[in-house]
Amino acid sequence: MAVTLADIHAAADRVRGVVHRTPVLTCATIDALAGRRVHFKCENLQKTGSFKYRGATNAVRRLTDAVAARGVVTHSSGNHAQALALAARVRGIPATVVMPRTAAAVKRAAVVGYGGAVVECAPTLAERERVAAEAVARTGGTLIPPFDHPDVIAGQGTACLELLEDVPHLAAVVAPVGGGGMLSGFAIAAKGTRAGVMVYGAEPAGADDAARSFAAGVWQPQTAPDTIADGLLTSLGALTWPIIRDRVDGIVTVSEADIVAAMRLVWERMKLVIEPSAAVGVAAVLTAEFRALPGLADVGVVLCGGNVQLDRPYW
C-alpha cells in the first residue's frame, strides 16, 4: 500500500486549522428512502468547494521550504486545479496550472481567483502532460498530480478520520470513485480505524472502470466516459488501484437519471449545493442493490464537492 493509516494521521495534523472541519449532516427524508441512517460528510462545504483541498494542502505543506519556494505545478481543469492554487497561495508559493484551451471560462477564472498562473494547452492528455513537464523544467517546481500521489491520497483520507470521529458507530462508508484518490484514502482510514467497517465505491455506469477493474481483479482503463459527473471521468491510478482492489468491499454503479435525481434531492431537502460527482454517492445508497445489503444501520457518504454552473439547467 502506498499510504498507511499513520500517513493519514500525520496528514490530519498537517492540515488541521488550514482546511475546514466540515460538518456531518443527516436528512430524515433520505434516511427513509435509503432504509437506514445516512451521515453525510459535507466536503462540498470545504474551502475551494471540494475535498481536493485536503490532498493539495497536505502535499504542499509536506514540501521543504527550499523545494516549496520553486512552486508547484499541475494539469487539471477541475477541482484539483483550484485546490492546488489556494494551497500554494496559503503557503505563499507560486502555482502553475496547465489547463486545456477548451476548459470553461468559469474554471479558469476560479484558478486565477485563487492566485494560480494558468498555462493553456491543446485539449489532449498527452499535451497536458507535455506542457506540465515543460512548466516543471522551466520553474523547478514540483508536480502535484490530482490523485495518484501518496500525499494527496493521505490528505483525502483525513475527511474519513473526521467522519469516524463524529460518527464512531458507522457500519460502512461510501465514496465516489474517479481516479480513486478519495476512495483509496477512505479505505485506508476506515479499515485502519474501525474493525469490520465496510467500504464501498460509487461510480457512474457511464465511467465504470473501477467496477470493471474490481470485477476482473485486473486494472481496466476508462475509455470514452459518458457521464454528467465530470469529476469521475478518469481511470484508476497505479497507486490507487491496488488499494481499492485490496481494501474496498464493492463498487456500486448508478445511472445518469439516478445521479440527477439524487442531486436534486440533496439541493431540495438538504439545502446543499452539490455537484453531479457528489450525487453519485447519494444515488448509490438509494439503489435497490445497496438497500438490499443486510445490516449497515449507519452509513457515511462523502459529498465530495459543490462546484456547479448555476446557470446550467441540470433538471
Added chain:
Amino acid sequence: MAVTLADIHAAADRVRGVVHRTPVLTCATIDALAGRRVHFKCENLQKTGSFKYRGATNAVRRLTDAVAARGVVTHSSGNHAQALALAARVRGIPATVVMPRTAAAVKRAAVVGYGGAVVECAPTLAERERVAAEAVARTGGTLIPPFDHPDVIAGQGTACLELLEDVPHLAAVVAPVGGGGMLSGFAIAAKGTRAGVMVYGAEPAGADDAARSFAAGVWQPQTAPDTIADGLLTSLGALTWPIIRDRVDGIVTVSEADIVAAMRLVWERMKLVIEPSAAVGVAAVLTAEFRALPGLADVGVVLCGGNVQLDRPYW
C-alpha cells in the same frame, strides 16, 4: 418584554435533541466583500428547511398533554406551516393548517408530507383568520401563530444562544425581519448573553415596515409589500414590535437586486441553498451603510431558511 432570557434558555432545554443544532459556517470570499469576519448560523439546514421549526417545536412542547391531545391550528402558507405540521407529528398530535387556495401546490404538499391536515380558504387575511377560528372551535385545538407568540419568539431565540456559544466574541448579530419573531428572539438572547453586542434587523426596501416603525418610534403597518423575499411580507406584531423598538440597534434595508445577488453569492461560494428571505441578511452586511459601521470585527448572520422552488429562474 413578552419574552425573557430565562424563557429562551428554557426553550433551549425543551427543543434540545429535537431540533438540529445547525452549523456555523464562514466564507473567505464574503469576509473580503463585507470587510469583516461573518459567521453564518445555518438555519436553512434546520429541519423543515427553516428556523421556524424551533418556535413551533417550543410552542407544541409547552402544551399540557390534555391540551396537546386536541391538536394545534395555524394559518400560513409559508415555513411556519411546515414547521408546525412536523412539530405536531413529532409529538403525535394533529395539526390543522389553513392555507389560501392560491398557495403553491409544492407548499401544500410539504405540509401534507409532514402529516398536517390542510384546510383551504379564500386568499384574504380575514378569511384565513375566520377559517382558523372555525378550526379551533371545531377541534378544540390551540392556535399557534407564526411569530407574535411568546413561545414562538423564545424558540427562535435559541438559534442565537447556539450562535453565541459557538462564536462568543461576536460584536453584532444580524437577523432578517418580517413579523419580527426571529429578530425579537435574537435581540433578547443576544443582549442578555453578551454585554455590548449590537443587534441589527435586515429588511427588504420593498417591505420596510420595521425600518419605518423604528425610525418613527411608532408602529407602522406594512401595506402592499413588493419583494422576492416572501417570508418577510408581514407587519411587526404587538409582542415583537416593543422588543425590536427597545432592544434592536438598527434596521438595514436592501434592494431587490442586492437580495438576488446575495442569494446567488451564497449558493455559488458557500454551496448553501438559501431562500430570498435569508439572502436579505447577507445583503445587509454587504451594504455600504453596514460596511461603514466602525468596529464589529466579527458579525453573526442567521441564514433563516432554504425553501425555494428549484425550477424557478432566480437569476
